[in-house]
Amino acid sequence: xxxxxxxxxxxxxxxxxxxxxxxxxxxxxxxxxxxxxxxxxxxxxxxxxxxxxxxxxxxxxxxxxxxxxxxxxxxxxxxxxxxxxxxxxxxxxxxxxxxxxxxxxxxxxxxxxxxxxxxxxxxxxxxxxxxxxxxxxxxxxxxxxxxxxxxxxxxxxxxxxxxxxxxxxxxxxxxxxxxxxxxxxxxxxxxxxxxxxxxxxxxxxxxxxxxxxxxxxxxxxxxxxxxxxxxxxxxxxxxxxxxxxxxxxxxxxxxxxxxxxxxxxxxxxxxxxxxxxxxxxxxxxxxxxxxxxxxxxxxxxxxxxx
Numbered sequence: 001x002x003x004x005x006x007x008x009x010x011x012x013x014x015x016x017x018x019x020x021x022x023x024x025x026x027x028x029x030x031x032x033x034x035x036x037x038x039x040x041x042x043x044x045x046x047x048x049x050x051x052x053x054x055x056x057x058x059x060x061x062x063x064x065x066x067x068x069x070x071x072x073x074x075x076x077x078x079x080x081x082x083x084x085x086x087x088x089x090x091x092x093x094x095x096x097x098x099x100x101x102x103x104x105x106x107x108x109x110x111x112x113x114x115x116x117x118x119x120x121x122x123x124x125x126x127x128x129x130x131x132x133x134x135x136x137x138x139x140x141x142x143x144x145x146x147x148x149x150x151x152x153x154x155x156x157x158x159x160x161x162x163x164x165x166x167x168x169x170x171x172x173x174x175x176x177x178x179x180x181x182x183x184x185x186x187x188x189x190x191x192x193x194x195x196x197x198x199x200x201x202x203x204x205x206x207x208x209x210x211x212x213x214x215x216x217x218x219x220x221x222x223x224x225x226x227x228x229x230x231x232x233x234x235x236x237x238x239x240x241x242x243x244x245x246x247x248x249x250x251x252x253x254x255x256x257x258x259x260x261x262x263x264x265x266x267x268x269x270x271x272x273x274x275x276x277x278x279x280x281x282x283x284x285x286x287x288x289x290x291x292x293x294x295x296x297x298x299x300x301x302x303x304x305x306x
Contacts, residue, residue, distance in 0.1 A: 001191070002048050003027070003277060005055035005201055005269035006035050007262045010158040014259055017041065018266040020240060020274065021048075027238065027274060031245035032254075032263040038167040042196055046177065051191040055201030055273040057265060058159040059147045060180060061296025065129040066122060066148075069100050074293040076172060076183050079164060083173035089165045091150050091157075095121045103148040104157050115146065122148070132295040133288070134200075136305035140208055182285040182297050187276060199273070199299040203265040206272025209281055209300050210234045219261050225253030231267075238274055276300050 006017040012035070020029035035041055045052040061075050072078040082088055091107040092098045098105045098121035105118050115127040124130065130146035137143040150157035171178060179190040181199035190197035207213075212230055216223035228250050235242065242250065246267070254260040254267075275281040281300040291297055 001050050001277070002045055002052045003055075003270060003273050004041075004045060004053070005266055005273050006038070006041070006057065007203065007265040007269060008035075008056060008058040008159040008163055009262065010162045012036075014262045016259065016262045016266040018246075018263075018270040019045075020270060025239055027240040028243065029235075029240050029246055029267070029270065030243050031249050032266045038163070039171060042171070042176070042178070046194060046196050049193065051193060051197075052195075053187070053191060053197040053199065053273060053277060055199055055269050055299065056163065057201060057203060057269055058163050059132075059135075059156050059296070060198070060200040061132055061134075061291075062147055062294060063124075063129060063132050063135075064290040064295055065124045066100065066103065067290065067294035069123065070294075074183055075296060076180050078294075079169050080172035082164060082169040084170075086165075089161045091161070098122065104150050104161060105148065106151050109151060115149070118149070133286070133291060133305060134296065134298045134301060138301075138303035138305050140303045141205060144202070180296075181299065182292055186285065187283045187299070191277075200296055201269045201272050201299045202301075203268040203272070205298050205301055206268050206275075209272055209275060210268070212268075218264060219258075221253040221256045221260055223253075224260065224264050225251070228253070234271065238271060238278065238280065240271065240274060272300050 001022040004017055004019040009015050015035040016032040017035045018032045020027040070078055087102055091104045092102055093107040095117055100122055103122055115130055119127050119129050135144040145155045148157055149155050177195040179195055179197050181187050184190055214223045215226055231250055254263040276283055276299055284302045285297055
């Protein structure tokens with residue numbers, strides 16, 4: 001089997017993927033590398049034979065209030081139908097152009113703008129309607145950003161635009177052998193030869209599952225370097241052996257350049273994915289029809305919002 005996790009960004013220079021291959025009961029992981037062409041990455045994962053799973057650090061799903069306005073049966077059909085729809089992905093500079101047909105906002109900061117106003121422009125009753133259940137705060141972590149929000153450091157809308165518009169929508173429309181978790185079923189049912197299981201994986205969530213805690217910001221090299229002994233221990237517990245280049249990256253804190261945090265996140269996400277694949281974390285999907293059809297979930301997350 002092969003497992004991979006890609007830390008995503010609008011900027012292709014900040015998209016890094018970590019890959020591991022399982023032989024017997026041991027995983028052999030290689031150093032993070034740039035994603036490059038995601039279609040080629042996906043094709044190469046499938047072409048290796050056996051089974052393949054890919055984690056993505058970006059939203060796979062839309063909030064239920066938005067989904068209620070759609071005619072499709074679920075998110076995969078909706079996503080495939082976005083192929084070629086450039087208007088949908090155009091980020092609105094002001095609320096005047098926000099609508100369910102153009103939901104991403106804002107393209108720049110404007111004094112006085114609020115998420116409540118964004119929600120109202122999308123026909124949602126309140127600001128909480130912008131978020132999926134898995135985006136909301138739990139007892140274990142703070143809230144994530146709404147899918148369609150595109151401003152600030154804590155946003156995932158730009159990554160969604162990039163991956164949906166430029167790769168996933170065209171691939172699904174063309175019949176690519178992708179199976180999106182949890183929409184197509186439990187993860188282990190999606191692990192089949194000649195197809196790729198794709199799941200939403202958050203490194204920040206996986207970090208907690210691995211019981212790892214940074215002593216400072218992950219954007220700084222020193223806290224990542226200080227985490228190296230604990231990270232190596234977590235990898236050993238998962239039977240993941242790093243190659244020489246990955247071992248050096250872990251020791252050095254994944255480098256001093258701005259992409260160091262992206263390389264770090266790609267490995268943490270990979271370990272989170274492996275934990276579920278190997279049964280060390282449950283393949284949990286809440287028994288909620290809207291989650292299973294439209295909103296999606298974060299792989300390995302078991303905590304529910306209040």
